[in-house]
Amino acid sequence: YLNNHEITNPSMSATALLQKAAQMGSTRSNGSSI
Amino acid sequence: MFPTMSLSPGLMSPYPWLKDLKPEERGLYLIHLLVTCANHVASGSLENANIALDQMSHLASPDGDTMQRIASYFSEALADRILRTWPGVYKAFRSTRISVVSEETLVRKMFFEFLPFMKVAFIISNQAIIEAMEGEKMVHVIDLNASEPAQWCALIRDLSARPEGPPYLRITGVHQQKEVLEKMAQILTQEAEKLDLPFQFNPVVSKLENLDIEKLRVKTGEALAVSSIMQLHTLLAPNNDFSKRSPFAPPMKSIGVNLQRIAQMNQNTLGELFEKDIVNGYSPSNDSTSSMPSPSIDSFLSALWGLSPKVMVVTEQDSDHNGKNLMERLSEALYFYAALFDCLESALPRGSLERLKMEKMMLGEEIKNIIACEGVERKERHEKLEKWSQRFELAGFGNVPLSYYAMLQAKRLLQSFNCDGYRIKEENGCVVICWQDRPLFSVSAWRYRR
Numbered sequence: 001y002l003n004n005h006e007i008t009n010p011s012m013s014a015t016a017l018l019q020k021a022a023q024m025g026s027t028r029s030n031g032s033s034i
Numbered sequence: 035m036f037p038t039m040s041l042s043p044g045l046m047s048p049y050p051w052l053k054d055l056k057p058e059e060r061g062l063y064l065i066h067l068l069v070t071c072a073n074h075v076a077s078g079s080l081e082n083a084n085i086a087l088d089q090m091s092h093l094a095s096p097d098g099d100t101m102q103r104i105a106s107y108f109s110e111a112l113a114d115r116i117l118r119t120w121p122g123v124y125k126a127f128r129s130t131r132i133s134v135v136s137e138e139t140l141v142r143k144m145f146f147e148f149l150p151f152m153k154v155a156f157i158i159s160n161q162a163i164i165e166a167m168e169g170e171k172m173v174h175v176i177d178l179n180a181s182e183p184a185q186w187c188a189l190i191r192d193l194s195a196r197p198e199g200p201p202y203l204r205i206t207g208v209h210q211q212k213e214v215l216e217k218m219a220q221i222l223t224q225e226a227e228k229l230d231l232p233f234q235f236n237p238v239v240s241k242l243e244n245l246d247i248e249k250l251r252v253k254t255g256e257a258l259a260v261s262s263i264m265q266l267h268t269l270l271a272p273n274n275d276f277s278k279r280s281p282f283a284p285p286m287k288s289i290g291v292n293l294q295r296i297a298q299m300n301q302n303t304l305g306e307l308f309e310k311d312i313v314n315g316y317s318p319s320n321d322s323t324s325s326m327p328s329p330s331i332d333s334f335l336s337a338l339w340g341l342s343p344k345v346m347v348v349t350e351q352d353s354d355h356n357g358k359n360l361m362e363r364l365s366e367a368l369y370f371y372a373a374l375f376d377c378l379e380s381a382l383p384r385g386s387l388e389r390l391k392m393e394k395m396m397l398g399e400e401i402k403n404i405i406a407c408e409g410v411e412r413k414e415r416h417e418k419l420e421k422w423s424q425r426f427e428l429a430g431f432g433n434v435p436l437s438y439y440a441m442l443q444a445k446r447l448l449q450s451f452n453c454d455g456y457r458i459k460e461e462n463g464c465v466v467i468c469w470q471d472r473p474l475f476s477v478s479a480w481r482y483r484r
Contacts, residue, residue: 013379014100014372015470017061024062 052092061101064093068108068368072405075112076360080119087113096394097384100375107398108368111405115360118406135211139181141395144388146182148381150451151475154444154458154467155263156185159347161440162479163259164192166345170257173201176250178242178262180207181214183221185261190222194229206236206250215239242268243330247337260338260346264475266422267350269331270415335429342482345434348426351416352466352476355404367404370416371397373472380453419464419476432483435463 012020055063071086087109094105117124146152167173173193177186186205194200205222209215215237226233238249242265252258338346353370357363374397382389403414423433441458444465448456457468464478 012058012061013376014061014104015369015376015472017058017065017101018369018372021062021065 049089049092052089055093057099060093061099064090064101064105065368067093068105068112069364071109071112072361072364075115080116083112083116097390099384100372100379103393104368104372104375107371107393107401108364108405110398111402114402114406137391138395139214141391142181144392145396146184148388148392149377150448150456151467152182152263153447154465155349155475155477156182156188157443157447158436158440158465158477159261159263159349159479160185160189160192161443162345162347162434162436163189163261164196165437165440166259166434166479166481167193167201167257168196169198170344171201172204172253172256173259174204174206174252174256175259175261176206176208176252178208178260178265180205180209180218180237183218186218186222187225190225190229190231190233194226194231200229200231202232204234204236204256206238208238208240208242208245208250210239210241212237212239245334247341250341252341258341258343260341260343262347263349264351266331266334266348267356267415267417268413269334270356270417271330271410271412273330273410331425332429335425335431339430339482344481346426346431346480347477348422348480349475349477350419350422351414352419352473353416354418354421356415356417360405363404367401369472370474371401373469373474377455377469380455418473419461419466419478422476423462423464423478426478426480430483431480433463434479434481436460436465436477436479441465 052060067086067090071083071090074080074083074086090105090109093102094109095102096106097103117127163175175186175189190203193203203226207215207218209218219235219237222235223233236251238245240246240249351370354366355363355370357366375393378389378392400414403412404416407413427433441460444458444467448458448467455469457470459466459468459473461476464476466473467475467477
């Protein structure tokens with residue numbers, strides 16, 4: 001699953017990563033959220 | 035909010051493929067592991083938490099990219115929380131730890147130098163003080179954490195140059211360490227002498243939570259200013275021993291405050307805050323000390339109010355890290371500290387020892403306190419500006435809108451950092467300093483209101 005990700009920016013900021021993680025969480029039907 | 039990817043822990047060991055992750059994948063996986071681990075810690079499944087921590091140890095690194103660094107401190111904080119469930123083990127594990135206070139002071143100085151937040155707070159605070167003190171001949175400023183002389187050197191310069199002539203200035207500094215205050219006194223006295231400003235420094239060696247208001251020696255006839263930079267949240271912890279009288283209570287009578295009003299006001303404050311907590315969905319059962327009454331902030335603010343300050347300038351971390359629930363705190367803290375670590379990434383190279391020290395000894399310790407501690411031990415109870423405003427208003431303070439000039443100076447200073455990530459936002463007469471869209475620190479000014 002993880003290895004299929006495309007890398008847009010090798011040094012993504014932590015803020016951007018958290019936003020991306022949150023988006024993934026909200027679009028995944030089986031993902032539990034906090 | 036964050037995804038929980040369905041990878042069974044069994045597949046991981048000994049995790050050879052973890053090494054092949056690209057930075058972005060690694061970052062996302064670290065976030066997933068952190069959230070998973072925190073859920074296990076919150077529900078008490080420590081075996082599973084241990085597995086998640088083990089995986090994180092292969093990916094996180096205190097000198098890696100921003101997410102690797104943050105993950106190191108959050109996993110350390112979660113481990114600290116787990117260890118605390120065995121108080122004997124925890125104490126023994128830390129029994130030979132040396133706390134070097136001079137190092138901590140040095141680290142705060144770096145934070146002041148490399149990031150704009152303290153400087154912006156100083157500029158805005160000083161401008162609010164100068165405006166409130168216009169025409170006053172006897173000025174008394176109380177600094178609730180007197181560790182950085184730069185703010186007061188700037189105030190001395192500004193006051194000595196004001197058109198109506200310099201006032202007689204007294205600065206009362208509160209700090210735990212005598213040496214810090216002595217250094218402060220020496221630097222400020224020199225600066226005042228150089229500029230021919232009549233000046234006196236009044237050192238008060240005390241922890242803020244034990245401060246005896248009488249020692250501030252506020253006199254009638256002097257115009258009073260109070261400055262607090264990232265201090266007031268430490269007073270939000272529930273009182274340790276409520277049979278003991280609050281150290282802030284005694285001086286009220288001597289300074290002629292209507293005690294009945296304060297008693298009544300405290301009731302209102304408590305009642306309203308309690309109601310608010312219920313509305314916000316805090317479940318009191320998660321905090322082991324939730325049965326304890328009023329945090330000392332209420333009596334402290336009442337005591338300050340009793341000194342009738344012309345202005346009280348407050349800087350606080352603008353994030354809600356005071357939720358009763360661990361997962362709420364973890365989520366809020368992740369966003370907040372991610373932004374701060376990103377600021378450091380923009381300011382210093384990854385190998386910088388100064389950066390490592392700031393992250394470990396300052397931000398890492400704050401993260402640990404927010405995640406691992408409960409009750410009186412949890413001091414980093416950051417709250418949003420809105421909550422602080424309510425608290426100040428209930429204690430009898432009225433908002434003093436920050437001036438256009440104060441904001442202009444702050445904006446100019448941020449521009450000088452040559453980094454477009456920093457922003458300033460005006461919110462109901464107060465200022466919020468942001469990294470991109472994330473609010474990080476709030477600065478607000480208040481005054482005694484009858």
